[in-house]
Amino acid sequence: MVKVLTKLKMSEKYNWLILGGALVILLMVLKPLITQVQEKRAEQKSLTEKLKVLDLKRKTLDGIDEQLITDRVMKMEGVFPSGKPIIQLLSNLSLVAANNGLVFGGISLKPGVLGEEESDSSLKDISFGFKLEGTFKQINDFMYDLENTAPLMKIDEVSLSVKTNPLDKEREILVAAEVEVSAFYQAPPEKLGRISAPVSLLSRGDEALLNRLIKFKTYKTVLPEAPTGKIDLFTL
Amino acid sequence: MKKDISLFPKKIKKIRVRQRWKRRLARLLLIMVLTTALTMVGLSVYSNIFLRRANEELEMKISSEKRQIEDLRSVESKQVYLTNKLNSFEPLLRAQAKNQAIAETIFIILPNRTNLKGFDIEEGVLGLSGSVPSFVIFNELLENIREKETPLEIVKADVKKAGYSEKGGVTFNLILTLEGVENNG
Numbered sequence: 001m002v003k004v005l006t007k008l009k010m011s012e013k014y015n016w017l018i019l020g021g022a023l024v025i026l027l028m029v030l031k032p033l034i035t036q037v038q039e040k041r042a043e044q045k046s047l048t049e050k051l052k053v054l055d056l057k058r059k060t061l062d063g064i065d066e067q068l069i070t071d072r073v074m075k076m077e078g079v080f081p082s083g084k085p086i087i088q089l090l091s092n093l094s095l096v097a098a099n100n101g102l103v104f105g106g107i108s109l110k111p112g113v114l115g116e117e118e119s120d121s122s123l124k125d126i127s128f129g130f131k132l133e134g135t136f137k138q139i140n141d142f143m144y145d146l147e148n149t150a151p152l153m154k155i156d157e158v159s160l161s162v163k164t165n166p167l168d169k170e171r172e173i174l175v176a177a178e179v180e181v182s183a184f185y186q187a188p189p190e191k192l193g194r195i196s197a198p199v200s201l202l203s204r205g206d207e208a209l210l211n212r213l214i215k216f217k218t219y220k221t222v223l224p225e226a227p228t229g230k231i232d233l234f235t236l
Numbered sequence: 237m238k239k240d241i242s243l244f245p246k247k248i249k250k251i252r253v254r255q256r257w258k259r260r261l262a263r264l265l266l267i268m269v270l271t272t273a274l275t276m277v278g279l280s281v282y283s284n285i286f287l288r289r290a291n292e293e294l295e296m297k298i299s300s301e302k303r304q305i306e307d308l309r310s311v312e313s314k315q316v317y318l319t320n321k322l323n324s325f326e327p328l329l330r331a332q333a334k335n336q337a338i339a340e341t342i343f344i345i346l347p348n349r350t351n352l353k354g355f356d357i358e359e360g361v362l363g364l365s366g367s368v369p370s371f372v373i374f375n376e377l378l379e380n381i382r383e384k385e386t387p388l389e390i391v392k393a394d395v396k397k398a399g400y401s402e403k404g405g406v407t408f409n410l411i412l413t414l415e416g417v418e419n420n421g
Contacts, residue, residue, distance in 0.1 A: 016262060018262075018266065019262055019265060019266045019269065022266060022269060022270060022273075023269060023273075026269070026270075026273035026277075029273075029277060030273065030276055030277060030280065033277060033280035033281065033284065034280055036280070036284050037280055037283045037284055037287065040283075040284060040287035040288060040291060041287060043287075043291055044287055044290055044291050044294065047291055047294040047295060047298065048294060050298055051294055051297055051298050051301065054298060054301035054302065054305065055301055057301075057305060058301055058304050058305050058308070061305065061308040061311050061312055061315075062308070064311050064315060066310075066311055066314075069311060069314045069315060069318065070314065072314075072318060073314045073317055073318060076317075076318060076321050076325075080321055080324075080325055080328075121320065123324040123328075136343065136346075136348065140339070140340075140343045143336075143339055144336065144340075147332050147335070147336050152325070152328060152332070153332075154328065154331060154332050154335060155335055155339065158339070158355075159352070159353070160351070160352040160366075161351055161352075161353070184324075184328055186320075186321060186324055188313075188316075188317045188320060188321075189316055189317070189320050192309065192312060192313055192316055193316075195302055195305055195306075199312060199315055199316075200315075200319050201315075202318065202319065202322070205326070206318075206319070206322045209322055209325060209326055209329065210318075210322070212329065
């Protein structure tokens with residue numbers, strides 16, 4: 001009787017042991033498999049997001065009119081240059097003064113270190129001063145023209161003094177003006193950033209600003225031609 | 237001859253039946269667990285393969301998008317250039333417009349024959365100093381401040397100083413408060 005009972009109990013115990021063992025083994029196999037699936041799903045989610053961002057960026061870039069943006073960049077570069085616009089400035093200032101019939105001279109320029117702008121893309125300015133002689137109206141017109149002439153300039157200081165005798169009613173009053181002006185330039189960003197970085201589109205305000213660029217007068221800079229020596233001394 | 241005599245035949249029979257059911261139940265459970273586990277293993281393996289392929293496909297698409305974006309890098313650099321410049325350009329234009337308005341205001345109020353020695357502007361307050369040949373012209377200057385329409389409205393005018401100069405003219409020092417100007421930037 002005891003033997004039979006013991007035998008029965010033993011076989012029951014083996015059954016449960018087999019079941020438990022099987023469960024443990026299966027869990028050991030299943031766990032890494034499930035972890036792998038979870039990792040792959042997370043990877044899929046991240047890749048889908050990335051693809052979405054890139055797709056949006058590509059579509060945005062595709063939608064930009066290359067000719068229009070090239071024209072705008074050229075206009076912007078004329079008005080708000082990337083480097084110090086020294087030659088352009090001097091040339092344009094004398095032209096604006098001449099257009100307004102003013103006597104122009106006495107330029108003092110502080111161009112700073114040449115070439116420093118390449119390393120930094122923050123806003124920079126160069127200050128310079130000059131003297132003008134003409135009537136009040138001519139000087140007023142000059143100042144208006146100056147602020148609408150490329151490159152972008154801002155009048156910092158103006159001091160006026162009358163050159164002719166104010167009591168002489170027969171002669172038009174001539175005024176001498178000393179003007180301090182700042183011209184602005186800004187180097188473009190050195191890097192474009194990550195490929196997945198979004199492209200910021202121009203807002204309506206930006207578009208309006210770009211339209212104001214058209215208002216700026218640009219003059220062709222004429223450089224004086226200096227005689228140069230022969231490159232090959234043995235040619236006739 | 238010896239013979240085993242079962243003392244509890246009924247009890248043993250009952251136990252055997254119970255044990256048989258227990259064994260069957262254990263076997264059934266084992267089969268169920270095994271089937272479920274195998275199904276789960278199969279599904280996991282299949283999911284792994286399916287997801288790996290899907291991810292490979294996504295990576296290919298990403299590479300293709302990247303190539304297309306690289307081809308459009310020149311457009312992107314121009315766009316970045318413009319947005320970057322416009323950020324600085326707007327405040328400059330605003331400052332320039334403000335300066336233009338101040339200059340125009342000064343030119344409108346100053347009568348002919350005014351000798352302006354200096355002007356400064358701080359926190360919307362414009363200081364003007366200079367001289368005019370006579371009190372009549374000085375009066376004209378004050379009339380202009382009172383009556384003429386200017387791009388920036390003069391909300392307050394304060395004559396700090398007015399007197400005869402050694403050369404015979406009238407020197408003056410005016411403080412004008414302009415509307416819409418906060419600083420000289």
